[in-house]
Amino acid sequence: MIGRGRESLACVNPLPVDTTEDVRERGATVALLPVGSLEQHGPHLPLTTDTLVASAVAARIARAHPVRVLPPLTISCSHEHAAWAGTVSISAATLGAVVDDVATSLRAAGTTALVLVNAHGGNHVLRNVVQESSVGPLPMALFPVSEDWTAARRAAGCETSNTADMHAGELETSILLHTAADQVRPSYRTADHVADERPYLLTTGLAAYTTTGVVGRPSLATAEKGRGLLDALVVAFEGHLRVLAGR
Numbered sequence: 678m679i680g681r682g683r684e685s686l687a688c689v690n691p692l693p694v695d696t697t698e699d700v701r702e703r704g705a706t707v708a709l710l711p712v713g714s715l716e717q718h719g720p721h722l723p724l725t726t727d728t729l730v731a732s733a734v735a736a737r738i739a740r741a742h743p744v745r746v747l748p749p750l751t752i753s754c755s756h757e758h759a760a761w762a763g764t765v766s767i768s769a770a771t772l773g774a775v776v777d778d779v780a781t782s783l784r785a786a787g788t789t790a791l792v793l794v795n796a797h798g799g800n801h802v803l804r805n806v807v808q809e810s811s812v813g814p815l816p817m818a819l820f821p822v823s824e825d826w827t828a829a830r831r832a833a834g835c836e837t838s839n840t841a842d843m844h845a846g847e848l849e850t851s852i853l854l855h856t857a858a859d860q861v862r863p864s865y866r867t868a869d870h871v872a873d874e875r876p877y878l879l880t881t882g883l884a885a886y887t888t889t890g891v892v893g894r895p896s897l898a899t900a901e902k903g904r905g906l907l908d909a910l911v912v913a914f915e916g917h918l919r920v921l922a923g924r
Contacts, residue, residue, distance in 0.1 A: 691732030692748050700745065706789040707742075707921065709735045710779060711749035712772075714797040717761035719845035719891035721865035724763045725751065726849055731796035733856040734821070737907045738794075738914050745788070750775065754799050760884035769802035776806050784815040790921040792818045792914075798843070816924040818917045825913040832912075833905030836897050841873050844883065846893015848906065855903025865895040 691711065695703075713728025723729070728751045735746045753772050758764040780791050791810075793803050803819055810817035821829070826839050830848065837847045845868070853861050871894070872886040886892060 691728065691736070693746055703743070703745070705743050705745040706787065707792065707918070708745045708747055708783050708788045708790070709738060709792045709794050710747045710776070711735045712753055712776075712793055712795045712797065712800060712803065713749050713751050714753045714755045714799070715751060716755035716758040716764040716766075716797070717890040718849065719868050719889050719895070721862040721868050721895060722845050722849060722853060723860050726845070726853065726860075727753075727796040729857050729860065730849060730852050731794050733852060733907060734796065734910055735794045737911055741911050742914070742918060744792075747779070753797055754802065755797065757799055757878060757882045758890070760882055761890050769800075772800065773802045773806050776803065780810070780813075780815045780817065788815070790816045790818070790924070792820050792917065792921070794820055816921055818921055820914060820917050821910055825910060828913055829906045829909035832909035833902045835902055835906070837894055841871070842893035843872075843875070844887075844893060845891045846895050847897040847902070848893075850895040850898035851900070851903035852906055853903070854898055854900040855907070858900065865898060867896065869894045869896050 711728065711731035713725065713731045715724050716727070717724065718726040728749050732749050738744060739746050752765050752767055754769050755764050755766045759766065776793065783791055793807065795803055807817045807819045823839055830838070835847050835851070842848055850861060850865050868889065868891050870887050870889055870891040872892050875886045877885065883890065883892070
């Protein structure tokens, strides 16, 4: 295994440790809900990769902004990964309903906005949930969006794009090398698989384009890039926070 990074413990155990008194005293009015998944991430990353990434992003934001971080949702819409052992999914309707219920509970407790920190691209329903919230009782934001990831890749010196580096590639492996390095297996150095064209992904699932589950170049990953990605996402989050504050 790769050696443990300095921030590993915080991300390997993403559950908040606040007491009710801690939450009351902090008085944060914006809540962050990390949304991960339980799905294959090639031969070198754990099934919980998206949950670890979402939790790392949320924890990093919480170090810079007065927000409340909720426990992550660890199973979501991973149907395109069903061909691989270990993947578990819930329906889009169920995920949307859970988020709605969480939002209702938070609003009753005085929260003024909810940010869905989503690390799984297959959770398309979250875009509609946030879209509907624009006319609902609790404003929401989806973070990071594609533009945020693109800017973060550029700032961190990543060589691949959002399209080319779709799954278990340079970005995800870099973030885990930085935050949970003991979860990354050495095989990431030889796990590259390029499949830039995936026109029928939603119909066929990912197995039509990769036998390993990897689409991207994890061999390019470094812990330094992982740190840069998180730093850049904190900067990008400020824009979303300003928009929510103006609602």
